[in-house]
Amino acid sequence: MKRLKTVKLSNVLTYTALTIVLIFTAFPFYWMIASSLNRPETLFAFPPKLIPDFYFQNYIEMWHNPPGGVSWWRYIGNTVFIAGTTTILSVFNSSLAGFAFAKLKFPLRNKIFILLLGLLMIPGEMLLIPNYVILKNLHWLNTYQAMIIPWCASVFGIFLTRQFFKTIPNELWEAAQVDGCSIGRYFFAVAVPLAKPTLLTLALFVFLGSWNAFLWPLIVATDYAIMPLEVALNSFRGTEGTQWGLLTAASTMVTAPVLILFLIFQRQFIEGIARGAIKG
Amino acid sequence: MTEEVVLQRRKRLRAVKEFLTGYLFISPAVLVLSTFVIFPSIFVFYISTLDWNMIGPKYFIGLTNFTNILFKSPYASEFWGSVLVTVKYVALSVPLQISVSLILALLLMRPIKFRGFFRLGIFISYVTPLVATSIVWMWIFHPGYGFLNSFLRLLHLPTSMWLLGSPSALISLVIYTTWHVIGFSTILFMAGLTGVPTELQEAARIDGANANGVFWHITWPMLSPTTFFILVISMIGAFKMFTPVFVMTGGGPYYTTSTTGYYLYVKAFEDWAAGYASAVAVMLFIFIFALTLLNIKFTGRKVFYAGEQSRGEGR
Numbered sequence: 001m002k003r004l005k006t007v008k009l010s011n012v013l014t015y016t017a018l019t020i021v022l023i024f025t026a027f028p029f030y031w032m033i034a035s036s037l038n039r040p041e042t043l044f045a046f047p048p049k050l051i052p053d054f055y056f057q058n059y060i061e062m063w064h065n066p067p068g069g070v071s072w073w074r075y076i077g078n079t080v081f082i083a084g085t086t087t088i089l090s091v092f093n094s095s096l097a098g099f100a101f102a103k104l105k106f107p108l109r110n111k112i113f114i115l116l117l118g119l120l121m122i123p124g125e126m127l128l129i130p131n132y133v134i135l136k137n138l139h140w141l142n143t144y145q146a147m148i149i150p151w152c153a154s155v156f157g158i159f160l161t162r163q164f165f166k167t168i169p170n171e172l173w174e175a176a177q178v179d180g181c182s183i184g185r186y187f188f189a190v191a192v193p194l195a196k197p198t199l200l201t202l203a204l205f206v207f208l209g210s211w212n213a214f215l216w217p218l219i220v221a222t223d224y225a226i227m228p229l230e231v232a233l234n235s236f237r238g239t240e241g242t243q244w245g246l247l248t249a250a251s252t253m254v255t256a257p258v259l260i261l262f263l264i265f266q267r268q269f270i271e272g273i274a275r276g277a278i279k280g
Numbered sequence: 281m282t283e284e285v286v287l288q289r290r291k292r293l294r295a296v297k298e299f300l301t302g303y304l305f306i307s308p309a310v311l312v313l314s315t316f317v318i319f320p321s322i323f324v325f326y327i328s329t330l331d332w333n334m335i336g337p338k339y340f341i342g343l344t345n346f347t348n349i350l351f352k353s354p355y356a357s358e359f360w361g362s363v364l365v366t367v368k369y370v371a372l373s374v375p376l377q378i379s380v381s382l383i384l385a386l387l388l389m390r391p392i393k394f395r396g397f398f399r400l401g402i403f404i405s406y407v408t409p410l411v412a413t414s415i416v417w418m419w420i421f422h423p424g425y426g427f428l429n430s431f432l433r434l435l436h437l438p439t440s441m442w443l444l445g446s447p448s449a450l451i452s453l454v455i456y457t458t459w460h461v462i463g464f465s466t467i468l469f470m471a472g473l474t475g476v477p478t479e480l481q482e483a484a485r486i487d488g489a490n491a492n493g494v495f496w497h498i499t500w501p502m503l504s505p506t507t508f509f510i511l512v513i514s515m516i517g518a519f520k521m522f523t524p525v526f527v528m529t530g531g532g533p534y535y536t537t538s539t540t541g542y543y544l545y546v547k548a549f550e551d552w553a554a555g556y557a558s559a560v561a562v563m564l565f566i567f568i569f570a571l572t573l574l575n576i577k578f579t580g581r582k583v584f585y586a587g588e589q590s591r592g593e594g595r
Binding site: 011014015017018021022024025026028029031032035043044046047048092093094096097099100101104105106107109112116119121122123124125126127128129130131132133134136149150152153155158177183184187208211212214215219230231233234237244247248250251252254255258259262263266269270273274 | 294295297298299300301302303305306308309310312313315316317318319320321323324327334380383384387388390392398399400401402403404405407408409410411412413415416417419420422424425427430431433434459462463464467468470471516519520522523527541544545548549554557558561562564565568569572
């Protein structure tokens with residue numbers, strides 16, 4: 001009887017603690033959306049109003065005042081194009097390499113793989129200046145490829161796909177060989193379909209990383225015509241300084257796609273992180 | 281006899297084909313990584329020996345950039361100042377982050393209802409873009425009309441200048457980044473907790489240990505690799521932190537939030553001192569490399585997310 005009571009009490013404490021943290025993590029998103037739907041005078045009300053005015057003028061005004069004289073459509077298109085292309089190329093290149101390291105025999109295979117793993121220790125910040133110089137010499141500054149090509153292979157992706165391809169039994173490959181199947185056909189027709197869940201996880205991480213990228217595009221994309229959304233949002237902050245209704249409306253626009261994507265694929269995200277951490 | 285020769289030849293041909301295909305398959309990834317990771321990580325050492333503004337002529341000055349950073353003011357005081365800011369930031373944020381996320385993970389591992397819902401809610405901030413969420417937090421931190429000060433005023437508690445004051449600006453950054461990463465470390469702790477065998481905990485409980493004893497004598501020691509891993513990636517993250525500082529404080533007031541990562545950016549892409557900034561980058565690399573080695577030594581793990589994220593997200 002007494003035990004039952006303590007169990008109940010500790011459950012109440014658990015739910016209370018979790019709810020408090022949940023409010024802390026979720027409230028800023030609520031406040032972002034609520035502020036974006038408030039009239040300017042409501043924003044400065046005290047005590048703050050928790051229920052917004054549902055005033056959509058902020059979105060209209062934000063939409064008609066994009067930074068740099070290029071329409072918001074352009075920034076959205078830039079981000080979608082950059083993130084989409086980077087994702088496709090990175091997943092393709094990383095899984096090709098991951099498959100080779102897992103299943104094909106060639107000289108220096110393990111040495112090359114260990115060298116690539118070692119690259120994970122290099123902080124990206126160290127590469128900023130030399131990569132900027134390289135891009136400058138290639139005349140790639142202010143081009144889309146500057147934001148795509150350097151990211152179209154990932155060591156983490158190679159590692160992740162190699163782990164998966166290793167689990168495919170070798171008998172499958174031997175059987176395919178007897179039937180006269182080439183390595184390329186085996187990769188595309190057998191290995192890749194089997195690896196779909198792993199590739200989806202990798203694609204989500206690459207897409208998210210590219211959508212949220214800031215420092216690199218800030219440096220290499222100073223031209224508004226090719227600027228991605230996050231960098232454009234930073235410029236918008238510069239021009240609309242204290243217009244919090246407009247700023248939160250723009251922030252909502254940039255954050256919403258990521259939130260929706262995460263809500264659809266949350267299981268893959270969370271498992272991907274746990275897997276990367278354990279297997280590492 | 282001929283049959284054997286033909287078979288052997290076929291086998292050899294197949295092996296040659298396999299190794300050619302192997303090189304073909306790895307070549308796109310290897311080409312990209314060589315050009316944009318391997319080559320620049322050597323090239324940066326060369327640039328660090330130059331006096332160069334990225335446009336004009338290059339002057340070779342040996343290790344002068346390094347001696348300036350380490351010993352000569354104003355460079356040394358700027359650089360070590362940024363290291364001190366980073367260390368302060370680590371001292372404030374890491375214990376907070378580790379204790380909160382460990383408690384959350386322990387709570388989430390209990391047999392509770394709506395676990396998926398809570399986990400989702402706690403994790404969601406981690407995936408959202410830094411500039412957008414920094415803007416939202418700037419509004420929350422606003423000294424005059426921000427939600428935080430209004431809330432404190434309602435409770436009759438003292439308010440703060442938050443991002444505009446010192447030392448409150450650094451504390452505000454700690455609050456923001458804790459908000460952003462708390463879900464990530466919670467997930468790692470949950471993964472670590474699934475590795476703690478339940479039989480051990482049961483056995484201790486049967487032997488009369490209370491929940492507190494079970495935690496400190498079994499769970500905590502068995503979690504230590506995870507804890508250490510989170511400690512190291514948080515420290516590395518602190519040295520590299522850029523975007524929240526750039527958006528929310530610009531390193532101010534009076535450089536009190538100018539972390540090493542932000543200092544590197546300012547030197548390279550505002551002052552265009554490529555050689556000097558490269559030397560700062562090399563110093564940053566030395567710090568992070570030392571932390572990584574410690575981590576591998578103690579946990580046998582490679583710091584995956586630390587490396588990839590900086591490349592992917594450019595924090």
